[in-house]
Amino acid sequence: MKHISILGSTGSIGKQTLDVVREHPDLFRVVGLAASNNWEELLEQIREHKPLIVSVATKELADRIKLNCPSDVTVLYGQEGACEVAIHPECNFVLSAIVGSAGLFPTLQAIEAGKTIGLANKETLVTAGHIVMDKAKEHNVTIIPVDSEHSAIFQCLQGEDVTSVKRVILTASGGSFRDLSRDDLKQVTVEQALNHPNWKMGEKITIDSATMMNKGLEVIEAHWLFGLTFEQIDCALHRESIIHSLVEYHDSALIAQLGTPDMRVPIQYALTFPKRVTLQTPPLDFSKLLSLQFEPVDFERYPALKLAYECGRAGGTMPTVLNAANEIMVERFLNGEIPFLDIESRIEAVLAKHVKSAQPSLEEILTVDQWARNEASGV
Ligand SMILES: NC(=O)C1=CN([C@@H]2O[C@H](COP(=O)(O)OP(=O)(O)OC[C@H]3O[C@@H](n4cnc5c(N)ncnc54)[C@H](OP(=O)(O)O)[C@@H]3O)[C@@H](O)[C@H]2O)C=CC1
């Protein structure tokens, strides 16, 4: 039985994790739920899943929850609250799905407490990959990818040796503006940007997908998860999001993982690994015409992806700055403060001001993250 804490339970991944839990009450039990502001959704989740411990953003929200939920539920708040949810002694699996680098601390705490991690929160690995992976090694903790591309690679690697891998190919949908030129991008709105062609996801990742920063973050995520060099990580535009990624081996054989775009598949795989159990999702229908298209990714069209490769290769604190500046710029775009194309150009401006530290400690990463956020708010 998996005794699960979900960090980010009110989000897109969090709610789909609870869908999976609902389908298999014999396999999964919810121990803890951590959210931020959506206390009403959390309250419904508490009523249905009866966790032992929950957390929200503030004391005020925690008090509101306490007034409305059974008295035996521990209700906490803030980063400390999320960490307590992550390390609860009755939990043995943490689904890390807070958005952004706010997920870093609770995920690190879960690793230190020896919990198996299902990792959706890619920003954690982008901002502090070496710290997270070293800690997982130190505590003998397994990190199972939830991000669809990384889950695909993880599935394609089963029974294989990572030293046999020539390269991996991450597939990219191209996002909501894939049919627009850079010139067209000057006019786009927030509403248009939030209309992803294939996936229904949270706002931040949907904007990241439109700039293709999402693929850039995923390149860095793949580097840490699978120990691959950046030369071994390629991307290909694949409009259908049916092939979730591919692994090419030294003999040039390619192994791919396919399926309809449904995040419950990689979420459930992370939860049941190495087993597979049933899931109510429409399978691919081969009785109909099915076309799978591939195009090379144009780095001039998607400069955020180029920037992410550069920061990944540079290492040290560069990915930390990239991630923090991106989080702020996406927020500013969503608030209507800056136009779409400024997301990339302003991130570049912040990166240009940064003097890299090569092997940063966690403290240094937190300092640099805050510096980049301040800079990004001002440029
Ligand atoms: N959605 C998807 O299909 C995929 C997502 N991912 C990754 O998974 C992560 C989550 O994405 P997604 O579910 O789309 O995001 P959402 O915006 O839908 O959800 C984010 C969740 O994080 C919570 N949260 C935000 N800040 C904090 C905080 N400081 N402390 C505790 N909880 C917090 C939110 O709480 P509240 O709602 O209460 O404010 C919400 O539950 C991201 O890293 C994303 O890149 C990866 C692959 C696919």
Ligand SMILES: CC(=O)[C@@H](O)[C@H](O)COP(=O)(O)O
């Ligand atoms: C579902 C998932 O894993 C997302 O990260 C998805 O990959 C976004 O799609 P694109 O970034 O390819 O548009």
Ligand SMILES: [Mn+2]
């Ligand atoms: Mn993905």
